[in-house]
Structure formats: structure tokens, C-alpha cells
Amino acid sequence: MAPGGPAAGSGWANDEERRGARAALSGLTTRGRSFLAAGVAAALCAYVLGQADLLRVGLLLAVLPLICVVVLYRTRYRVAGSRRLSPSRVPAGSEARVHLRMDNVTRLPTGLLMLQDHVPYVLGPRPRFVLDRVEPGGRREVSYRVRSDLRGRYPLGPLQLRLSDPFGMCELTRSFSAFDLLTVIPRTEPLPPVRLAGEAAGHGDGRQSALALAGDDDVIPRGYRHGDDLRRVHWRSTARHGELMVRREEQPRRARCTVLLDTRRTAYQGSGPDSAFEWAVSGAASALVHMVERGFTVRLLTDTGASVPGAGADGSGAGQDSAESAGLMMDTLAVVDHSDGAGLSRAFDVLRGTGEGLLVAFFGDLDEEQTAVAARMRQRTGAAVAFVLDSSGWSQGGRDGDEAATRLRQLRESGWTVVAVESGASLPELWRQAGHQHAESTVASGSTGFSGGWS
Incomplete structure (x- = not known):
């Protein structure tokens, strides 16, 4: 290992942890910041006045939002989200339904969940959902509809999840990386049955597959294709061409x-x-x-x-x-x-x-x-x-x-x-x-x- 490798790796990990901690603290709501400020102020007053009871109140006020930050920060990485389109290919002017599913894979219940899915403007307004507390191991499913009069291929996602603790002290946003594609195909109309001249239905592997009159030497083989029956292998032609050859079969065309x-x-x-x-x-x-x-x-x-x-x-x-x-x-x-x-x-x-x-x-x-x-x-x-x-x-x-x-x-x-x-x-x-x-x-x-x- 090159000199300084472990130290550099540890530095990266520490930087990531510091960035995560700063992001978590930035999620404090007005209520959370107020509790934290009140706790710090109470602690300073208790120190100046020498009041132990006031110090305990100050610590409680300051620690409560910090605990909410830690719990919520750990919880947001244990909530799984998925999306399903029904159908994924829809004619222009028709609706498709998008199903969203959230799974709580932790042993703790979640707080209030707010979902928001990113959709192109042409498909309609951006859907938003509010989910109540999800029990440990529980799931919630919601759905919304999209519609476009313009054909095309439209990305759906990423899904954003906003978590909130039960006390309203902290809110954190998580964006999932996965997205799906909705294909809007052109409108089609059923056409009446009419009769026009076309290619006559025949038999054979193709125009070049006309077999000779008789004899094994007169067989016209073709190259082996994946899925061909090995019993159709023509060994003499295989030896002559240096690759696997099979006999042609008469098939409806x-x-x-x-x-x-x-x-x-x-x-x-x-x-x-x-x-x-x-x-x-x-x-x-x-x-x-x-x-x-x-x-x-x-x-x-x-x-x-x-x-x-x-x-x-x-x-x-x-x-x-x-x-x-x-x-x-x-x-x-x-x-x-x-x-x-x-x-x-x-x-x-x-x-x-x-x-x-x-x-x-x-x-x-x-x-x-x-x-x-x-x-x-x-x-x-x-x-x-x-x-x-x-x-x-x-x-x-x-x-x-x-x-x-x-x-x-x-x-x-x-x-x-x-x-x-x-x-x-x-x-x-x-x-x-x-x-x-x-x-x-x-x-x-x-x-x-x-x-x-x-x-």
C-alpha cells in the first residue's frame, strides 16, 4: 500500500461524516432551533446563577433536538422506495398509473413522511403525498396518474422523501437515484380488412433454399443458427466449409x-x-x-x-x-x-x-x-x-x-x-x-x- 493511503482514506471518511453531520444539523426546523437556543441560554444562566435545577432544564431543552437529529439521520438510510409503472408503454392521450411504495426496514417507527416524485411538465403537475408514521417493517403504497398528448420517452424520478421526527424538531430530505421511463407511443386506429396484392405465402428457408432433385450430395446447406436441431447437421459440408452447417428444411414462410x-x-x-x-x-x-x-x-x-x-x-x-x-x-x-x-x-x-x-x-x-x-x-x-x-x-x-x-x-x-x-x-x-x-x-x-x- 502506498504511504499515506490509510491516512488519506480516514480523512475522506471523516470529511464524509462531517458533511453528513452538517447536513443533519441544517435540517433543524424553527422549533428545533428554538429549543436548542433556549437550552443553551438556560444552561448559561444556570452556570451564572448557580442553579442546578435550571441547568437540568437547559440540558433537556438542548439535547432533545440533537437526539431527534441523530435518530432521523440514521433512519433516513433505512427507508426503501420503489416505483412501478402500469403500463410502461401507453398511447398518446391515454393515462398511465405510477405506483410508489415505501418500506420501513428499521426497528423503529418513522415520523411523518412527505413524498415528492419528479415528473416532466408535459405529464402533469408534480405529485406530492403525506404519509403518517410507518411501523417497523411496515410499508405504504400510493399512486398517481400521468397523461401526455405528445408521444415521446419521459423520465420519472428521482423520488424525494422528506422525513420528520414526531416532535417536529428536524426535517431531512433524501433523494433516491433510481428513475423509470414512460414511453408514450403514437395513437393507433383499428383498420378495416381489405385485400391487396402482396407476397404470396410459400414454403422454404428463402428464395435461395430450392433443393436439388435428389441425393445427399445435392443438399444445399446453410450456416448453423442458435436453436437448430443438431440432428440436421450436414457433416460433409461442415468439413468442407470449416464451420457447422445444417440442412435446410421446408418451412412456411x-x-x-x-x-x-x-x-x-x-x-x-x-x-x-x-x-x-x-x-x-x-x-x-x-x-x-x-x-x-x-x-x-x-x-x-x-x-x-x-x-x-x-x-x-x-x-x-x-x-x-x-x-x-x-x-x-x-x-x-x-x-x-x-x-x-x-x-x-x-x-x-x-x-x-x-x-x-x-x-x-x-x-x-x-x-x-x-x-x-x-x-x-x-x-x-x-x-x-x-x-x-x-x-x-x-x-x-x-x-x-x-x-x-x-x-x-x-x-x-x-x-x-x-x-x-x-x-x-x-x-x-x-x-x-x-x-x-x-x-x-x-x-x-x-x-x-x-x-x-x-x-
Whole structure:
């Protein structure tokens, strides 16, 4: 041990004790300070006058607040607090309940307890509670409600506890370090069942899993994945590749859907809960929940190229559990914000690599260049539906209506099913309208479409 180590450590401990003692004495209330001052004054008078009885009274007055300080100082470190959210993920505009619990783990009862939890202003006023004396080993539980019309992720805490002795001589405040996060996800609306062409349900590990006609030598193996049955190990391929390989098995393949959200700052005007961007976020959330409930493997894609959940071995992210994937996507939409990008090219690059299946897009304003990029996206998907927000209807000073109509016509000519979104539009009605448009275009082209579709 280096010279001076123990002395330095002892000095730190003494400094901590002195700081704790000063903090405890600073917690004396007006009553406590008055008792202490009266006791000291009585003791001085007793010394001058030689009155032993007055000295005893003075000592009693001075010692009582000091005893309260010591007891309360020791007690505050033996009171445990916890918080529980129900639920921890709540749609915008809905309420969540926060449960607080205090446990007295000492052998002495506590005095008056005052609780205060720190919450962001957007969730409501700061909750405060007053708890009566808690018996040794006892507990107290209280709860309050929070609500936000704005999506986001909000911290709750830390919890502050103010302790007071039964005589009101001293008050001490303790702050717990733990805090929780409340996730406010976008509002979702139930969508009606409609039918659109999508990716046909098939079998196999993927498009590359077509097996050869016969023979053990013709088996096309793949790399071992966690959870694969060891009886499927293909030893000859394992020896050839130098890593564990397994035989592919024919398995049902779920239809895939990509929900594309345009977050470009230049594509939207206005802000707030009723803005066009918030409508697009809520629409994307409703679409992905609808498709997950109908058995699709869904991923969320933004104009930045970010994909949630991340692509798996086949590029679809199908390795994620449906409930887990939906939770990840909703958490992402809870905090998604405008991007500084000016184009959709990065999203197109992602679709070009893994663009099979159904594509549901929520676009803001599209200029000529971005309309061309969106038109090329249609070539990489089985079917594509675009909800295009008309900025001229959402805010004043929007773009020219003829120009907007031209962009919509270009998307329809490239194969998109296009629905124009005006201010205050109902997504379920637009969803039904998209189904009718697709049915009409299918009949006009003589195509039968995919019988699985949206249902």
C-alpha cells in the first residue's frame, strides 16, 4: 500500500461524516432551533446563577433536538422506495398509473413522511403525498396518474422523501437515484380488412433454399443458427466449409410487409399534435400494428435507411418475435423526429436489397426528383400503397394543387396505389379507399392478385 493511503482514506471518511453531520444539523426546523437556543441560554444562566435545577432544564431543552437529529439521520438510510409503472408503454392521450411504495426496514417507527416524485411538465403537475408514521417493517403504497398528448420517452424520478421526527424538531430530505421511463407511443386506429396484392405465402428457408432433385450430395446447406436441431447437421459440408452447417428444411414462410415513413423536414409544414407529420407517424403505427395482427412479418423503414427490426439472414428481420418486433417499432415511432435528409435514396437502397413483399408508405411533399425515386421503389415490391399528405390542405401557403396532382398521377402510372391525405382525414376510411382503388386497378388490368392479401 502506498504511504499515506490509510491516512488519506480516514480523512475522506471523516470529511464524509462531517458533511453528513452538517447536513443533519441544517435540517433543524424553527422549533428545533428554538429549543436548542433556549437550552443553551438556560444552561448559561444556570452556570451564572448557580442553579442546578435550571441547568437540568437547559440540558433537556438542548439535547432533545440533537437526539431527534441523530435518530432521523440514521433512519433516513433505512427507508426503501420503489416505483412501478402500469403500463410502461401507453398511447398518446391515454393515462398511465405510477405506483410508489415505501418500506420501513428499521426497528423503529418513522415520523411523518412527505413524498415528492419528479415528473416532466408535459405529464402533469408534480405529485406530492403525506404519509403518517410507518411501523417497523411496515410499508405504504400510493399512486398517481400521468397523461401526455405528445408521444415521446419521459423520465420519472428521482423520488424525494422528506422525513420528520414526531416532535417536529428536524426535517431531512433524501433523494433516491433510481428513475423509470414512460414511453408514450403514437395513437393507433383499428383498420378495416381489405385485400391487396402482396407476397404470396410459400414454403422454404428463402428464395435461395430450392433443393436439388435428389441425393445427399445435392443438399444445399446453410450456416448453423442458435436453436437448430443438431440432428440436421450436414457433416460433409461442415468439413468442407470449416464451420457447422445444417440442412435446410421446408418451412412456411410468412408474407412480408414494409412500412415506410417519410421523416424529411422539408416534406412537412407545421408542428404540434395536429400537424401533418404527427398524422403520418400515427398512420405508420396503425398500419404496422394492423399488419402484425394479421400474421405479416413487418418492418419499419424511414427515409434515412434505418430499419426496425434489423434485417436478419434473409433481410426481412423475420427472426424477431412478432410481439417483440412490434414493441421495437412502436418505441422507435415514439421518439422519431424530422430528419435533415433531402431525399429518399437511402430508403430505396434498402428496398433494392430486401424489397420483396408489400410496401405501405406515408409520404410528405414530393418534388419531381423524389417522385421519380418513389416510382422506382415500386419495382422492388409485390404491391405498394402510398398515402401522400397534401400540404396545401394541412397548412397555408402549400404547394400548387396542379403540381400535387401531377406527382400523384406519376406514382399511379408507376404502379402505386395512391391515396391523397387531406387535413383531418380518417385513416380507416383512407385504408378502405386504398383497397377499393387496388381492386379497380386489378380488374382493369385483368390480374387476379394474391388471394392472401390484406384481411
